Amino acid sequence: MATSLANTTFFSKTCSLFIHTNSLKRFAFRVPFSSTSTSTSPLPLKKKWRPPAASALELGGVKMAKDDIVRDDPTNNVPDTIFTKLGMQLHKRNQHPIGILKNAIYEYFDSNYPNKFNKFDDLCPIVSVKQNFDDVLVPADHVSRSYNDTYYVDSQTVLRCHTSAHQAELLKEHNHFLVTGDVYRRDSIDSTHYPVFHQMEGVSIFYPDEWGAAGLDATEYAAKDLKRCLEGLARHLFGAVEMRWVDTYFPFTNPSYELEIFFKENWLEVLGCGVTEQEILKRSGKSNNVAWAFGLGLERLAMVLFDIPDIRLFWSSDERFTSQFLQGQLGIKFKPFSKYPPCYKDMSFWINESFTENNLCEVVRGVAGDLVEEVRLIDNFTNEKGMTSHCYRIAYRSMECSLTDEEINELQWNVREQVQSKLNVVLR
Ligand code: DAH
Numbered sequence: 001m002a003t004s005l006a007n008t009t010f011f012s013k014t015c016s017l018f019i020h021t022n023s024l025k026r027f028a029f030r031v032p033f034s035s036t037s038t039s040t041s042p043l044p045l046k047k048k049w050r051p052p053a054a055s056a057l058e059l060g061g062v063k064m065a066k067d068d069i070v071r072d073d074p075t076n077n078v079p080d081t082i083f084t085k086l087g088m089q090l091h092k093r094n095q096h097p098i099g100i101l102k103n104a105i106y107e108y109f110d111s112n113y114p115n116k117f118n119k120f121d122d123l124c125p126i127v128s129v130k131q132n133f134d135d136v137l138v139p140a141d142h143v144s145r146s147y148n149d150t151y152y153v154d155s156q157t158v159l160r161c162h163t164s165a166h167q168a169e170l171l172k173e174h175n176h177f178l179v180t181g182d183v184y185r186r187d188s189i190d191s192t193h194y195p196v197f198h199q200m201e202g203v204s205i206f207y208p209d210e211w212g213a214a215g216l217d218a219t220e221y222a223a224k225d226l227k228r229c230l231e232g233l234a235r236h237l238f239g240a241v242e243m244r245w246v247d248t249y250f251p252f253t254n255p256s257y258e259l260e261i262f263f264k265e266n267w268l269e270v271l272g273c274g275v276t277e278q279e280i281l282k283r284s285g286k287s288n289n290v291a292w293a294f295g296l297g298l299e300r301l302a303m304v305l306f307d308i309p310d311i312r313l314f315w316s317s318d319e320r321f322t323s324q325f326l327q328g329q330l331g332i333k334f335k336p337f338s339k340y341p342p343c344y345k346d347m348s349f350w351i352n353e354s355f356t357e358n359n360l361c362e363v364v365r366g367v368a369g370d371l372v373e374e375v376r377l378i379d380n381f382t383n384e385k386g387m388t389s390h391c392y393r394i395a396y397r398s399m400e401c402s403l404t405d406e407e408i409n410e411l412q413w414n415v416r417e418q419v420q421s422k423l424n425v426v427l428r
Contacts, residue, residue: 073154077147081365082159082184085196090314091121091180094327097302097334098198098314101237102180104330105200108236109178112229117202120166121180126153127160135168136252137277148356151184151195159184163201164252164295167276171284171291176204180298186358189365189375194311198298203276204229205291218290222275223255226292230259234270237305237330238263252277253293263304271296307333310399312370318400342373342397343405345412349425350387363422364394367414373397389428 093099102121109117132138133145143149144161151159160166163179170177179201187193204225211221227245234243242262246269250256253274260267273294281289299311306325308314313321313334320337361375372394379391394415396408420427 075152075155078151079366091198095325097306097325098298101298101302108233116176118174118177123166125160125182127165129156132158132160132165136164138251148358149186161185163199168284178202188357189361191310199295201295203293205289219275222290222292234261340402342395343408345394348391348428350389351425363418364415367418368411371396371398
């Protein structure tokens with residue numbers, strides 16, 4: 001199995017494959033139909049919805065006017081920590097690893113398919129439930145639609161959890177396109193997962209004369225072209241690497257694949273892709289065509305390509321991080337400027353039936369922000385009365401300075417207090 005590294009694709013795979021790995025939760029999204037335990041009720045965190053920085057409102061002008069997003073809706077589960085990330089657009093910074101990687105991928109498409117792909121990188125991340133899920137055929141009971149997994153602005157509006165949210169609409173106007181943007185997912189905390197990350201989506205359609213001339217069936221033709229294109233992209237980014245294709249599941253493609261590369265002794269999942277479901281094309285007025293599509297997670301690739309050890313670093317404004325990268329230079333290896341020791345704090349509590357790890361992580365991040373490196377379940381038991389206890393180990397570590405005992409104790413006290421009051425659990 002490929003290394004689980006940094007937020008990437010979801011929706012694929014069957015659960016059983018991952019059930020014994022510590023990354024099970026990561027792949028909850030990959031179950032074709034809802035099955036894992038996720039609460040569908042909104043978080044008990046009711047935050048006032050505040051307008052983002054002015055720039056965020058100019059995001060492609062796609063959706064909402066400012067007044068539309070100033071709201072205090074009970075179905076809103078977007079905390080301030082996430083809200084403030086809207087409009088940051090790391091993928092548009094040419095000297096930032098995410099922007100450098102985006103540009104390197106553009107370069108591949110520009111040189112191999114001159115003037116073919118339309119590029120979008122400022123579509124608004126606030127999209128409708130229809131765009132995010134229905135338009136790409138995500139089943140009504142799919143776990144990714146839950147409040148536990150997705151940020152809802154209101155019951156009909158979400159922070160996109162994948163760039164596939166734009167596929168259907170763009171297909172109406174364009175035949176070949178790339179969409180880059182920030183995507184948002186409620187998740188647990190460790191060095192490769194962050195609730196905001198970046199994806200690039202690619203879509204390309206074909207006409208009957210193309211597969212006719214090749215003497216192939218439409219689907220075969222698209223799948224072959226897709227594989228050739230993406231193998232070329234992987235070589236462009238990673239050089240001569242060993243690759244393999246793994247069959248998988250996505251609601252929007254059939255057949256569906258993942259591309260893995262053998263990198264530093266591990267099979268690394270690079271992207272998800274497949275031949276677009278005909279229903280999506282039909283609804284976009286392209287029923288005579290066939291198409292391929294892919295989606296890749298930029299942080300995951302950037303961590304490997306630039307040797308970046310912790311996903312929080314992408315958000316750092318510390319000059320010791322930001323000054324290490326240069327426009328157009330994919331090969332630069334990040335030199336850690338210092339590594340302060342982590343400090344671990346354990347907390348145990350009796351959970352209730354609405355408890356989820358994603359909710360816990362959000363509360364912890366709400367208090368400690370990017371000082372929290374990992375939240376890990378280290379003990380779990382149910383007593384004879386049927387009460388279940390969880391013990392979590394929280395790793396605090398600043399990437400920029402050392403933290404005093406006093407600071408950490410204060411954080412931990414606040415975390416305990418907030419966990420108790422917001423999640424209604426009983427501390428032990
Ligand atoms: N949207 C998927 C995810 O976030 C990635 C993906 C897979 C995109 C297959 C695609 C695709 O366009 O065809 O996990």
